[in-house]
Amino acid sequence: MKQRSLFDVISPIMIGPSSSHTAGAVRLGLMAKNIYKEKPKKVTFRLYNSFAQTGKGHGTDKGLLAGLLGFNVDSEEIKNIYNSEKAKSIKYNYEFEQNIDKHPNAVDFILEGDINMTISGNSVGAGNIEIVKIDDFATKISGELNTLLLFYKDKPGMISQVSTLIQNENINIASLECDRNARGKTASMCICLDSKIPENIIENIQNIEDVYFVRNIKKLEA
């Protein structure tokens, strides 16, 4: 469980008007940026439910784009993000949908570029967010801790190989979640860590046989 803080009720210093619909949107964008890593050529933001209904009046559209371009929740660029140089360097569009199976404040980032990836997230209140799906895999990434994300072939021994490499660095694992699309097919692993992961570890994990994809996802600034 998250350690509660005095600063849960004082801050963030943020661009208004809504912690869930504006600050949360920026943080979802920042997380999508941290996960995708590359600069996308094109992005479609698919907003659901309350995000779709009242998003425009709350600047949710601007927040999502600003976050994806790397601006933080207190950046004065958010308000006029459509005129910023960074925004002019990518193609983007918005879609609005109602879907009762989705969280009230849900969004999909459909990213196209050297690789294509769909990242789904929710703004869960007070600026807190969660990334719940990457492509076909369920994830649980809140951005409060550094997170290691892996896609790999579903077979015995993978978790122990990865955790051994992490343990050798004396890094504590805060949580670990796995998912797979079918037995023996592709699986995903989401590991939240208490400290930063050195790059050489990422390389070593990448070199494990049948690991397809590794991402070292930085935590969000408070």
Place this chain on the structure above:
Amino acid sequence: MEYSISTFEKLLQACSSENKKIYEIMQEKEAYDFEISVEEVRAKILKNINAMKEAIVSGLTSKEMSFSGLCGDDTNKLKEKYKKSPALFGNLFEKITTFALATIEENLRMNKIVACPTAGSCGIVPAVIIALAQEKDITEEDEINALITAGTIGYIISSKIAMAGAVAGCQAECGVASAMSAAAAVQLLGGSNEQIINGATLALKNILGLTCDPVGGLVEIPCVKRNAFLAVHAITATELVLANVESKIPPDEVIDAMVQTGQLMSPLLKETSMGGLATTKTGKAINKCLESKKQK
């Protein structure tokens, strides 16, 4: 220090056994929990105070309307009124009402504010602390003590209920902000730990049942004006407390009542814009206008 302060009773016990003020217990707890120094906690608080002051300064001179075009010029109207005739209740009242409106209007303009506890209630705590500090020549250190005191109240309430209109209506947003502000004001005016908590309790008791029914789902109607009203509400609590008026219901029980009231409140009145002001004849008409504006 490692303190458990999940209730007001525990907070007061910690204060009396250590012979410390509420802000001292809280800053030591925060430092311990996050492995930082008390000085770092206070520096972070100061950063928030400075951001609050910047929002007030910028909000006092802007007339820019929100994206919806519904709100943004109330601070200016109030300032113009005060130019012609002073506030009925004096300078402090004048500053509190204008500072609260200035801050919440900066919020709807997509400018920078401090969520306290939420963005929709961002005008209340800064208005009370900064107006009092200006009127009473209070030092920066005392402002920091006051904001930590306010934060402690929010911290304890939020251990029972999430600070969100969707969870407990506006009780959990402007209501809590008002309770936080009362505590801060009593701290600034030299009240005891018991009086500080009593101030928060009186403020909270008198917002029970406050719904969240924003027109068009926006943080505008009734949120903007409510920030001014509930900032003043905190001063009523402060005056009563300094006269040794006490809440007959203990603080932790008032929070229980607030949680229960939040649970009993219809979902139509919890940030869904499906009841209350949002679905009045005029509320619906405004919403229709917004819908057509969104298509453009």
